[in-house]
Amino acid sequence: xxxxxxxxxxxxxxxxxxxxxxxxxxxxxxxxxxxxxxxxxxxxxxxxxxxxxxxxxxxxxxxxxxxxxxxxxxxxxxxxxxxxxxxxxxxxxxxxxxxxxxxxxxxxxxxxxxxxxxxxxx
Amino acid sequence: xxxxxxxxxxxxxxxxxxxxxxxxxxxxxxxxxxxxxxxxxxxxxxxxxxxxxxxxxxxxxxxxxxxxxxxxxxxxxxxxxxxxxxxxxxxxxxxxxxxxxxxxxxxxx
Numbered sequence: 001x002x003x004x005x006x007x008x009x010x011x012x013x014x015x016x017x018x019x020x021x022x023x024x025x026x027x028x029x030x031x032x033x034x035x036x037x038x039x040x041x042x043x044x045x046x047x048x049x050x051x052x053x054x055x056x057x058x059x060x061x062x063x064x065x066x067x068x069x070x071x072x073x074x075x076x077x078x079x080x081x082x083x084x085x086x087x088x089x090x091x092x093x094x095x096x097x098x099x100x101x102x103x104x105x106x107x108x109x110x111x112x113x114x115x116x117x118x119x120x121x122x
Numbered sequence: 123x124x125x126x127x128x129x130x131x132x133x134x135x136x137x138x139x140x141x142x143x144x145x146x147x148x149x150x151x152x153x154x155x156x157x158x159x160x161x162x163x164x165x166x167x168x169x170x171x172x173x174x175x176x177x178x179x180x181x182x183x184x185x186x187x188x189x190x191x192x193x194x195x196x197x198x199x200x201x202x203x204x205x206x207x208x209x210x211x212x213x214x215x216x217x218x219x220x221x222x223x224x225x226x227x228x229x230x231x
Binding site for chain 2: 035050097107110115
């Protein structure tokens with residue numbers, strides 16, 4: 001069974017940093033692209049970014065709203081994906097979901113974690 | 123950026139009836155369209171990808187259709203567990219761009 005478990009969320013002041021982790025199990029982690037999607041309270045879904053598998057260079061792509069501030073990385077030996085968030089803004093407050101991204105056959109998110117809440121407030 | 127527009131914002135349907143949800147793209151996305159279901163307090167769940175292919179374990183009462191800029195999600199006979207918010211999402215592979223519609227809330231009439 002595919003499982004994605006996020007951790008690292010919490011309350012952080014504007015301008016500070018936070019790192020989220022996503023621990024995966026139930027599939028060969030290194031074979032897949034991994035992505036983060038967020039949802040502000042009471043709002044819709046917003047794609048944040050993704051990291052390709054090593055077979056496709058392990059490169060990353062980001063939404064314009066977070067480019068230059070957020071960085072996604074991965075540790076295939078531990079089956080963990082990370083989201084490093086710097087220079088946080090109040091508008092980054094959201095539940096952050098880790099997802100598996102089917103990028104080679106399209107670009108849809110076939111498995112989701114339960115999410116971790118990030119609150120940016122002074 | 124491709125903008126996805128869903129209609130209606132809220133749809134009231136009785137159990138056992140058919141529900142039809144719409145999603146429009148601001149430019150053609152071919153068949154690169156997915157649908158998700160989200161229940162309160164839960165993560166979204168993939169229902170449909172490639173505009174019409176059901177994801178693993180999704181009941182046959184869910185069907186997707188369309189291509190280009192107009193898409194439809196149909197639930198043929200609503201069950202109590204189907205009342206939720208539904209999102210469409212387009213995927214444009216270069217440059218990578220994944221945008222969601224604003225959602226349709228399907229509520230019990």
